[in-house]
Amino acid sequence: MTTVAVLDYGSGNLRSAVRAVERAGGSRGVEVVLTSDARVAEHADGLLVPGVGAFEACMRGLREVDGERIIERRLIAHRPVLGICVGMQILFAEGIEHGVRSRGCGEWPGTVEKLQAPIVPHMGWDTVEAPADSGMFAGIESERFYFVHSYGVREWLVDAEGTAFTPPGVTWTQYGGDRFVAAVEHGPLWATQFHPEKSGDAGRRLLENWIATL
Ligand SMILES: NC(=O)CC[C@H](N)C(=O)O
Numbered sequence: 001m002t003t004v005a006v007l008d009y010g011s012g013n014l015r016s017a018v019r020a021v022e023r024a025g026g027s028r029g030v031e032v033v034l035t036s037d038a039r040v041a042e043h044a045d046g047l048l049v050p051g052v053g054a055f056e057a058c059m060r061g062l063r064e065v066d067g068e069r070i071i072e073r074r075l076i077a078h079r080p081v082l083g084i085c086v087g088m089q090i091l092f093a094e095g096i097e098h099g100v101r102s103r104g105c106g107e108w109p110g111t112v113e114k115l116q117a118p119i120v121p122h123m124g125w126d127t128v129e130a131p132a133d134s135g136m137f138a139g140i141e142s143e144r145f146y147f148v149h150s151y152g153v154r155e156w157l158v159d160a161e162g163t164a165f166t167p168p169g170v171t172w173t174q175y176g177g178d179r180f181v182a183a184v185e186h187g188p189l190w191a192t193q194f195h196p197e198k199s200g201d202a203g204r205r206l207l208e209n210w211i212a213t214l
Pocket residue numbers: 051052053054055085086097121148149150151152
């Protein structure tokens with residue numbers, strides 16, 4: 001039995017995330033558990049970190065359930081983690097929202113900052129530019145996903161040039177003259193700024209692709 005833990009750290013969007021993984025994992029007999037228990041979250045086959053709200057508040061909630069350590073220990077053990085929306089944002093080094101600078105998990109360098117676009121929040125369906133060899137977007141015809149956010153990572157700082165390690169796969173979206181990271185695929189750590197659970201068949205297939213890595 002494959003188990004996916006959805007981390008409950010006081011952020012929102014939990015039920016739709018649970019239902020979406022149940023639907024995507026149904027044919028594989030995936031069991032989904034909503035939990036704030038560190039042991040369950042650390043040892044499940046997959047951990048999904050959803051998120052709604054402000055960066056600082058989400059980081060505070062994550063720390064209250066020891067979420068930084070859970071994520072770190074899972075990644076050291078090469079156990080898959082999927083961050084969605086703010087659950088992706090908090091994986092970066094820091095966030096600046098409403099003038100408040102907060103430290104994130106630091107899995108990747110970079111700053112989450114306000115989108116420089118005429119209309120914010122960026123709310124609705126939009127296209128993504130995924131890398132050709134992406135496992136996250138394998139088999140997905142449509143490249144349209146559902147976004148609801150005002151902040152994002154506008155500059156990707158990981159420079160893999162000349163190194164031995166496989167660089168992360170970075171997916172971008174253009175919006176209102178700005179450009180931000182829409183998804184990252186980095187070994188066991190996957191993250192999406194958009195909401196796969198709100199993105200219809202394309203989102204379901206992305207979750208199926210993630211479940212297939214567990
Ligand atoms: N959907 C959300 O809750 C996103 C909130 C996040 N602080 C952002 O605006 O980018």
